[in-house]
Amino acid sequence: MQKRLLVKGNEAVAMGAIEAGCRFYFGYPITPQSDIPEYISREFPKVGGTFIQAESEIASINMLLGASACGQRAMTSSSSPGISLKQEGISYMAGSELPGLIVNIARSGPGLGGIDASQSDYFQAVKGGGHGGYHTIVLAPNSVQEMYDLTMLAFDLSDRYRVPAMLLGDSVLGQMKEALIPHPYVAPADLPAKDWAVSGKDGRAQRVVKSLYLGDGELEAHNWKLHRKYQELREREVRCETAGLDDAKLLVTAFGVTARIAKTAIRMAREEGLKVGLLRPITLFPFPDKAFADATAVAKRVLCFELNTGQMVEDVRLSVARDADVFFYGRPPGAGSLPTPEELLAQIRKHYKD
Amino acid sequence: MSSALQQVFAHPVSLKDVQTHFCPGCQHGTIHRLVAEAMDHFGVQEKTIGVASVGCSVFLYGYFDIDVVEAPHGRAPAVATGVKRACPDKFVFTYQGDGDLAAIGTSEIIHAANRGEGMTVIFVNNTTYGMTGGQMAPTTLPSQKTSTSPYGRNVANDGYPIRMAELLAQLEGVTYSARVAVNTPKNVVQAGRVIKQAFETQIQGRGFSFVEVLSACPTNWGMDPLKANARIGEEMIPYFPLATFKDTSAA
Numbered sequence: 001m002q003k004r005l006l007v008k009g010n011e012a013v014a015m016g017a018i019e020a021g022c023r024f025y026f027g028y029p030i031t032p033q034s035d036i037p038e039y040i041s042r043e044f045p046k047v048g049g050t051f052i053q054a055e056s057e058i059a060s061i062n063m064l065l066g067a068s069a070c071g072q073r074a075m076t077s078s079s080s081p082g083i084s085l086k087q088e089g090i091s092y093m094a095g096s097e098l099p100g101l102i103v104n105i106a107r108s109g110p111g112l113g114g115i116d117a118s119q120s121d122y123f124q125a126v127k128g129g130g131h132g133g134y135h136t137i138v139l140a141p142n143s144v145q146e147m148y149d150l151t152m153l154a155f156d157l158s159d160r161y162r163v164p165a166m167l168l169g170d171s172v173l174g175q176m177k178e179a180l181i182p183h184p185y186v187a188p189a190d191l192p193a194k195d196w197a198v199s200g201k202d203g204r205a206q207r208v209v210k211s212l213y214l215g216d217g218e219l220e221a222h223n224w225k226l227h228r229k230y231q232e233l234r235e236r237e238v239r240c241e242t243a244g245l246d247d248a249k250l251l252v253t254a255f256g257v258t259a260r261i262a263k264t265a266i267r268m269a270r271e272e273g274l275k276v277g278l279l280r281p282i283t284l285f286p287f288p289d290k291a292f293a294d295a296t297a298v299a300k301r302v303l304c305f306e307l308n309t310g311q312m313v314e315d316v317r318l319s320v321a322r323d324a325d326v327f328f329y330g331r332p333p334g335a336g337s338l339p340t341p342e343e344l345l346a347q348i349r350k351h352y353k354d
Numbered sequence: 355m356s357s358a359l360q361q362v363f364a365h366p367v368s369l370k371d372v373q374t375h376f377c378p379g380c381q382h383g384t385i386h387r388l389v390a391e392a393m394d395h396f397g398v399q400e401k402t403i404g405v406a407s408v409g410c411s412v413f414l415y416g417y418f419d420i421d422v423v424e425a426p427h428g429r430a431p432a433v434a435t436g437v438k439r440a441c442p443d444k445f446v447f448t449y450q451g452d453g454d455l456a457a458i459g460t461s462e463i464i465h466a467a468n469r470g471e472g473m474t475v476i477f478v479n480n481t482t483y484g485m486t487g488g489q490m491a492p493t494t495l496p497s498q499k500t501s502t503s504p505y506g507r508n509v510a511n512d513g514y515p516i517r518m519a520e521l522l523a524q525l526e527g528v529t530y531s532a533r534v535a536v537n538t539p540k541n542v543v544q545a546g547r548v549i550k551q552a553f554e555t556q557i558q559g560r561g562f563s564f565v566e567v568l569s570a571c572p573t574n575w576g577m578d579p580l581k582a583n584a585r586i587g588e589e590m591i592p593y594f595p596l597a598t599f600k601d602t603s604a605a
Binding site: 054062064071074088089199210 | 401415424432
């Protein structure tokens with residue numbers, strides 16, 4: 001029988017990172033993600049890793065930039081207000097084509113907000129977040145197992161495309177415990193060599209990791225190069241979970257923790273005889289736009305469910321078939337605002353048409 | 355009798371043979387050369403990773419023939435922390451100006467120093483933001499006129515110039531902290547010695563080393579190079595004394 005562990009989502013992230021060969025962690029304490037640095041600070045000494053509790057979120061993202069520039073797998077983790085502080089460094093990493101993992105165990109906002117689960121950082125995560133027009137790869141787990149698996153995948157995708165990756169969880173996913181089946185990490189055989197990393201020139205030509213391009217036409221060419229990588233990600237790396245699309249009259253879409261609530265509500269609706277399907281984006285960038293176009297060739301009504309007042313729904317509207325109707329149900333995050341399956345079932349009934 | 359001529363002066367190997375973008379009379383070129391000479395002296399060019407900052411020194415990679423990582427404004431000590439931890443056997447230095455290190459980057463420099471990171475920081479203090487056109491810096495002297503202190507720095511409103519070399523010398527994590535100037539031949543020679551001492555501190559694995567270099571910015575000071583150079587001795591050194599404030603590298 002496979003080994004099953006009962007662990008927190010935050011611990012699963014740390015375990016996945018260590019298994020994937022990450023040996024550099026830089027972070028700053030913030031609720032509800034502090035289990036990640038706590039776990040790593042305990043386990044890294046056993047595997048020769050470097051853990052630094054930095055003086056700030058800004059310093060930690062820049063330490064990540066430095067370690068990544070040396071070709072090492074490195075990560076930081078934080079929660080919403082801390083992720084805002086890291087945006088400067090994320091923009092520089094994107095501009096410098098540096099891989100690296102940024103984990104956002106999101107909490108509610110704006111400002112200090114609260115510590116409850118939230119999906120109000122969707123825009124920040126998928127539309128760049130910092131200045132300059134870039135993307136990070138954004139993966140949205142919805143279980144403790146996926147917190148582990150997608151952490152490994154994030155490192156692989158980030159290394160392959162030299163695009164920083166973000167794991168977007170929330171305080172429910174980070175804090176809840178459920179079964180995890182750990183498995184050995186196997187590096188993809190075709191990951192490109194990091195022949196751009198600095199190491200001291202030692203007989204070869206100088207290497208420079210930078211985002212400044214002042215020469216005539218240089219920055220435009222650089223941005224086109226980044227754009228081509230984002231297009232490549234859109235073509236090759238989209239991931240989503242679907243269910244019941246064959247006969248669905250209503251498609252429910254949600255990511256992360258709300259997709260768990262949606263799944264229960266869909267099961268309840270199916271028990272009532274309502275033909276309801278699920279499309280759960282796992283990659284938020286690249287967004288599964290083709291999957292939405294395909295699904296809405298059948299299901300002409302879409303209900304988007306989020307723990308905010310409507311963010312992913314904008315990307316859903318841009319992706320669905322032209323004759324599909326998109327409805328939204330969401331609540332701003334905060335204590336007591338996590339909707340129940342019954343609440344969502346009522347929305348399904350409201351928008352369902354045979 | 356031997357007729358062989360001995361070469362006593364050459365272009366440093368670590369420095370590219372290119373023209374710089376620096377203004378006439380700017381002393382970044384002199385400081386670059388001293389840093390390159392120290393690199394050559396210890397033979398570390400091939401194992402050096404430089405961390406460039408934001409300001410006039412941003413083109414570090416254009417002048418030094420070494421691997422370079424460019425850091426966001428003020429963050430060079432944090433980037434260098436990541437670099438040094440990932441590559442502990444490499445020689446790692448940052449080269450930062452006064453706006454970068456003593457204003458927007460105070461948190462990063464203090465904590466990198468306090469952790470005793472095994473890096474060397476070259477800090478160029480010219481009492482102004484050079485790259486952006488001569489605004490008031492954290493090191494701008496009282497009453498000094500800049501483009502954002504047009505009536506002179508008013509310490510009641512703007513606070514006081516920060517003496518970084520002394521401040522960092524207070525930290526347990528710092529092994530070496532000194533201030534030098536490059537305004538006279540004697541001071542240039544002394545600056546070269548101090549930079550070598552700071553490099554040796556890192557090479558010997560003895561921790562964090564910091565060298566503040568007083569430097570002229572004739573363009574933004576509105577002076578010709580000779581007057582700007584004279585100002586260093588007349589106005590800067592009295593406020594920013596030249597000294598080694600801490601050296602526990604032999605301990």
